Amino acid sequence: MIQFDQVSKRYPGGFDALKNLSFSIENGEMVFLAGHSGAGKSTLLKLVSGIERATSGNVIVNRQNLSQLRASQLPYVRQHIGIVFQDHKLLYDRSVFDNVMLPLDIIGFDRRDAARRVRAALDKVGLLNKEKSMPIGLSGGEQQRLCIARAVVHRPSILLADEPSANLDRAYALDIMELFKSFHQVGVTVLISAHDETLMEDYGRRIIRLREGQFAS
Amino acid sequence: MKHYLTLHWQSAIRALLHILRQPLASLLNLLMLSLALALPLSLYLAIQSIEDWSGKLNVTPELTIFMEMNSEPADLAAVEGTLKNHPKVGGFAFIDKDHALEALEARNGISGMSEGLDGNPLPDAFVVKPASLQTQDLDLLQKELSGLPMVENVQFDAAWAQRLNQLLKLGAQLTLFLGIAFAVALVLVTHNTIRMQILARRDEIGISKLIGASDSFIRRPFLYHALWQGILSALLAWGMASYLIHVANPVLAELAQLYNEQLALRSLNASELGLLLLIAALLSISGARLATDHHLRQAQPH
Ligand SMILES: Nc1ncnc2c1ncn2[C@@H]1O[C@H](COP(=O)(O)OP(=O)(O)OP(=O)(O)O)[C@@H](O)[C@H]1O
Numbered sequence: 001m002i003q004f005d006q007v008s009k010r011y012p013g014g015f016d017a018l019k020n021l022s023f024s025i026e027n028g029e030m031v032f033l034a035g036h037s038g039a040g041k042s043t044l045l046k047l048v049s050g051i052e053r054a055t056s057g058n059v060i061v062n063r064q065n066l067s068q069l070r071a072s073q074l075p076y077v078r079q080h081i082g083i084v085f086q087d088h089k090l091l092y093d094r095s096v097f098d099n100v101m102l103p104l105d106i107i108g109f110d111r112r113d114a115a116r117r118v119r120a121a122l123d124k125v126g127l128l129n130k131e132k133s134m135p136i137g138l139s140g141g142e143q144q145r146l147c148i149a150r151a152v153v154h155r156p157s158i159l160l161a162d163e164p165s166a167n168l169d170r171a172y173a174l175d176i177m178e179l180f181k182s183f184h185q186v187g188v189t190v191l192i193s194a195h196d197e198t199l200m201e202d203y204g205r206r207i208i209r210l211r212e213g214q215f216a217s
Numbered sequence: 218m219k220h221y222l223t224l225h226w227q228s229a230i231r232a233l234l235h236i237l238r239q240p241l242a243s244l245l246n247l248l249m250l251s252l253a254l255a256l257p258l259s260l261y262l263a264i265q266s267i268e269d270w271s272g273k274l275n276v277t278p279e280l281t282i283f284m285e286m287n288s289e290p291a292d293l294a295a296v297e298g299t300l301k302n303h304p305k306v307g308g309f310a311f312i313d314k315d316h317a318l319e320a321l322e323a324r325n326g327i328s329g330m331s332e333g334l335d336g337n338p339l340p341d342a343f344v345v346k347p348a349s350l351q352t353q354d355l356d357l358l359q360k361e362l363s364g365l366p367m368v369e370n371v372q373f374d375a376a377w378a379q380r381l382n383q384l385l386k387l388g389a390q391l392t393l394f395l396g397i398a399f400a401v402a403l404v405l406v407t408h409n410t411i412r413m414q415i416l417a418r419r420d421e422i423g424i425s426k427l428i429g430a431s432d433s434f435i436r437r438p439f440l441y442h443a444l445w446q447g448i449l450s451a452l453l454a455w456g457m458a459s460y461l462i463h464v465a466n467p468v469l470a471e472l473a474q475l476y477n478e479q480l481a482l483r484s485l486n487a488s489e490l491g492l493l494l495l496i497a498a499l500l501s502i503s504g505a506r507l508a509t510d511h512h513l514r515q516a517q518p519h
Pocket residue numbers: 011012013015016017035036037038039040041042043044086195
């Protein structure tokens with residue numbers, strides 16, 4: 001479960017990216033996050049994963065209040081979350097396989113079982129035949145899929161995706177949305193941001209709309 | 218727990234492979250580090266060896282008190298009384314001037330020396346064994362005994378042994394100083410190599426942190442790299458010092474033979490080698506720890 005309780009985020013320099021937000025997302029829910037560029041979508045996702053910390057209010061993830069957690073504890077919260085970053089954050093000097101192996105290394109997953117897990121994740125996103133390629137040789141859509149494989153390989157209970165369908169044609173974007181739906185169907189809590197709302201409306205899920213750091217109605 | 222150990226074992230192996238996979242860069246680094254260790258190490262061994270050798274010389278420094286020629290039995294008794302009760306005197310013997318003359322004549326195979334010389338030219342004397350061999354104590358004792366009435370002078374035998382001891386002490390201090398200086402150098406060099414490695418893997422570290430890597434996970438490969446580097450360079454330094462000894466010993470032996478002495482430098486014993494490895498490992502790890510902590514503090518994405 002994800003719960004925001006009167007959360008505000010002010011960046012160093014004084015900009016208020018989120019203003020007094022309260023909402024909650026149930027376990028296993030699939031929710032969309034909409035808003036124009038600069039509305040605060042990435043900031044909200046970063047607060048959920050503890051990459052940024054709230055200036056005021058409480059952010060509660062999996063029953064842990066991140067606002068009260070020591071910085072040294074935050075990595076362990078993140079190990080239960082899968083993140084698809086807006087700017088991919090792939091390791092371009094490592095193979096596709098090694099990129100997906102990274103989260104398993106971090107949680108200290110047994111090496112022998114890890115390779116099987118990596119291949120299963122790559123298979124899920126349709127990149128099994130590319131495991132030895134370098135990310136730079138992949139198309140934009142394939143890189144996006146690689147990010148998704150890396151985000152789900154350790155079977156997180158929460159999946160955060162920051163504009164996963166940006167820069168993709170509609171058919172490809174729909175493919176990716178189907179992928180997220182399949183994770184939601186096996187019980188993962190899924191939170192997806194996008195600025196293009198037409199894609200979300202087809203799914204009939206809850207949409208949180210942001211404008212200048214507040215709910216837009 | 219077993220799982221935890223497996224993780225560490227894997228990190229250690231991977232770090233070692235990482236060093237072995239870049240033989241040239243690693244070798245240059247190892248050479249630099251091992252030279253820093255070999256220098257104080259060789260000096261330490263040289264001083265230890267000379268100390269061992271001088272210990273075997275068995276020179277117990279003795280003081281000889283020569284009395285004035287016209288000293289009376291009462292003066293002798295006074296000196297004897299002082300020596301008996303002096304806490305810094307370990308033992309003493311009186312050498313009567315007549316006995317001394319006899320001994321001298323016997324040694325040189327002549328007799329009747331005193332006839333030609335208008336009486337016995339030798340003074341009465343005491344040979345004193347000091348209780349303490351500390352230079353300071355010896356100097357003090359010598360001064361004190363010289364001040365007794367009717368004492369002509371007090372000679373200090375084996376002063377050279379004392380000087381050698383002082384030189385050895387100076388050498389030991391120099392070794393300590395060099396040891397500390399090079400220990401600092403070892404930490405700094407390790408710090409720098411690890412810092413370069415961190416910079417080369419900055420992206421990987423940043424991304425790992427974003428997806429849940431703890432600080433200890435980030436640190437682990439670098440600490441193991443430094444650990445191996447420290448151990449390997451200590452072994453290399455040991456090899457260098459042993460080689461130096463191997464080359465120096467025949468020359469030393471030849472030199473010592475001129476003085477009818479036997480002198481050979483020794484190598485490290487097992488516990489000294491263990492200590493060397495331990496120190497090198499600890500210093501390297503602290504250098505790496507400084508570098509990783511610095512980076513982690515700077516690049517905090519929380
Ligand atoms: N690290 C930062 N320091 C200062 N200001 C920031 C920082 N990150 C984001 N901002 C500001 O906060 C606001 C919200 O940013 P955010 O990235 O959350 O928007 P977004 O909705 O994800 O936009 P986009 O669709 O372009 O990705 C923006 O005005 C941005 O300039």
